[in-house]
Amino acid sequence: MIFRFSVRNLLRWVLLLLIIAIISIQFYRPNKNDAKVTPSTDFFLSFDAPESVKKHVVNACYDCHSNTTKYTWFDNVMPIGWWVDNTILxxxxxxxxxxxxxYEGWHKLNLLSAIEFDLKTSKMPPKNYTEYHKSAELSNDQRQEIIDWISTIDRPSLVISKTNNYNYAQD
Known part of the structure; x- marks a missing residue:
């Protein structure tokens, strides 16, 4: 039996190998980012925020910026899942x-400023995320509501530790 080279045979082999590769990568999955319990160190356990602000922040930010991610069906398809895992990380x-x-007090101050900036400039949540997660979209009014609430946070209290000492770098 003589194997005859043809474009059709080559395409069949390439397609077969591609299908095998796609099926094979489904068996390697990253760990899920889905803690079932809200930790005592959570952002909203530290501040008394209105329910609407909590809802907006959780819907728009927590999937990528917390230990609890709500996955969609396509997040379980590799290599999309690897990209999602990397984005969450x-x-x-x-x-x-x-x-x-x-976080240290100075870090909290920087993060609050970054959150305000990212909301004002519509950097967060990113468009490629809200395109597939419509509940994460924030209207201008919702953005402003979060920004206004963040501006009410007592910033000096963030840099004072529980022992009433300032969080200066230790020698």
Whole structure:
């Protein structure tokens, strides 16, 4: 039997290998970012925020910036899931609402300023996220409501530790 080279045979083999590769990568999945319990260090346990502000922030920010992500069906399809996992990891590295109380006072001040800036400039939530997560879209009024609430947070109290000492760098 002589194997005859043809474009049709080549395409069949390439397609078969591609299908095998796509099926194979479905078996390697990153760990889910889905803590079932709200930690005692969560952002909203530190502040008395109106329910509407909590709702807006949780819907628009917590999927990428906390330890609790609500996944959609397509987040479970690889390689999309790998990209989503990487995005969540980057988001939690810059700000993780679930560990708010573990941040130093100066870091909290910087994060609040960054949140305000990102909301004012519509940088967050990103368009590629809200395109597929419509509940995360924030209207201009919702953005302003969050910004107004953040501006009421007593900033000096953030840099004073529980022992009433300022959080200066330790020698």
């Amino acid at each position: 980057k988001g939690k590295t810059s700000l993780n609402f679930s560990v708010w109380e573990q």
